[in-house]
Every structure is written in C-alpha cells, then in structure tokens.
Amino acid sequence: SRTAAVIPAAGRGVRLGPGAPKALRTLNGTPMLVHAVRSMAASRAVSLVVVVAPPDGAAEVRSLLDAYPLTGHDRAELLVVPGGESRQESVRRGLAALPDDVTTVLVHDAARPLVPVETVDSVISAVRAGAPAVVPALPLADTVKEVEPRTGAAAGEPEPVVGTPERALLRAVQTPQGFDRRTLDAAHEKFAAFATEGEGATDDAGLVERLGAPVVVVPGHEEAFKVTRPLDLVLAEAVLARRRA
C-alpha cells in the first residue's frame, strides 16, 4: 500500500494577471509547480507524485520538472499526465494514472506551493487512522456574506445580501486533501458528468460529501495559502526568504 499525491496544475491562472500559466510562474527563481511537487515529496510517506499538466503541455511540464530532480529524502517517482477543461476533470485524469497499489491519495493544488510538511503528514495520518476524507482548514478572519450575484446586464450593481453564516462555524479549506483511494475514485466516477468548465467541484472533499461519506477537518497552516492574485506572489516570496534566513 502506497501514498501518492496528485497535483492539478492545468489552470491558466487568469486572476494572477497576464503571463505564463500559473504553475509555471516562478517564486524566487523556481517555478511554483516545482515548489508544490517538493512540498509533497518532502513527506516520507509520499512515494509517487502525479502532476496534471495543461492538456497540450505535458511534454513541456515534464522537461521543466526534469530540470529540478527530486533528491535525498525528497526522492519520489514523478508522473506527468495531460489535464482537462476543469479542475475536477484534471484530478480525475490524475487519479486514472495511479498504479493499483496506491491506497491513500492526496490532492494538492499547484497554487499552494508552500504547504509545510507537518500539514501534509497530519493529513496522511488522519487518513491512515481510518478517515475516508481529510481536509486541512483554518478559521476565517473575515465575516462572510451570502449574496444574490448580479450577472448579465446587472453586473456591477450592488448585490443584495441574503444571509450571514455564523463565522465561528466556518473554515477556509486548503490542500492537500487526503483520501482513501477507493472513496475518491468512487466520488470522481459518480460525478464526472458535472466536471465541465466553469462548473465542477472546486474541491475534492465536496464530491465525497455528495457521495455521503464522512469528511473531517484537521488544522491547516497559514503558509498553505493559495497563490491567486498578484499580492500573493509577494507574500509567497517573503515566506521563502524567511525560511532561508
């Protein structure tokens, strides 16, 4: 029985501004995807990392990763497969590439390059202790409102507030999310038809919830934040500089 990590990295990252696909943007000179691969391989439990590349970019991603070999205790087998139109479809293709002896799967966004190994290990431990689905998450700093979005001709107009969920009950969910492999395979198989662009699940645990299986939360980490907007690049480089100091 092995533990593998699937890294969906096929997104264009439009919110980050113009330029290369997000996963190929560099942080302190090293592509974000390389940081993400290393953060998974840093766990002694992870022996295989599957990177899901843009649909027409698998060869390019493979040669990029070959320039940053995994060595020492970060050594792990590395596969690169082409992704799909949605994150959910990309993850499904990554799962399809896993060998039979993989029993525990992590799914980790390339956009969270700096997750500490302690977080990765605590997710894996909780799965191995019997939880079919485990997500790292943090309490929210901001209060959250549910709104009625204004679209089409009304886009940009003030949005009516529908409700205010109690903040203390909410968690902001990160990755890697960890799964019993059979549970995650079943969820992706059942809901594959909904994986179209613009729809599809934004996290894998959500699919497991829809399947009716239990999902639990373990503490996340502030350095597991998602690099989404330009300011996040500044923060990520500062975190790396602090680690090296």
Ligand code: C5P
């Ligand atoms: O777009 P978002 O920030 O939710 O993307 C989360 C992760 O899913 C990123 O690592 C991105 O590269 C990946 N993704 C993907 N295939 C897509 C869209 C997003 O692998 N079609």
